[in-house]
Amino acid sequence: MPFYREAEASPFERHGSRFLSYVAPARGSSQLCAWRLEIPAGLQGVAHRPTREEVLLVLDGELQVTLDGLRSELHSGDVALVPADSELRIDAGPAGATAWVTTTPGLQAVLADGSRISPPWAM
Template identity: 25%
Template structure:
């Protein structure tokens, strides 16, 4: 059993959001990562696909998720299961906080630039 203290949570900032890793393979876990996403108002993430499924539970605020061309609106209390290898992009007007879980490690594929990267909050 591992205990990850709040003071040991790993914080990663991007231009669009702040991810706080609570568990991952390099932080007390094995094959599962869990992190909190905080996105400020009027932000959009990149158009990308992940090679693993993700489960997002929205705690506050709201977001619109473009999931392979279908727009879904999520608000506090909603849970979204994002399938692997499916194009997605998140937008928010008011901002949101969500908790996310995913198998780890996983790779993000930026569909505009073609870049592939292992997000640091999942490793």
């Protein structure tokens, strides 16, 4: 189906954030994954290395994005292009934030200890 309503998004919770999956192989897509990321105020993210390139668009609020040690504040309308295998950490600003994330199927997140997570919102 080419149209997805907010009420039909599949919700997932991890590391204190909420992921609402709209587009993924499990939902009929063969080449893309996309979800809305909701991060509560002041939450400090978990550093990880995504195995696929990601595009992160801030919808509202403020995010502090650290990418391979380079930190930047992003606000509504700002975008981060996250290269595959780069170290990424996303922290929320004082009011929290919402972002739209797009990537390709097969995404995994490699944590600092070497463990891998296959995010269910991208499967």
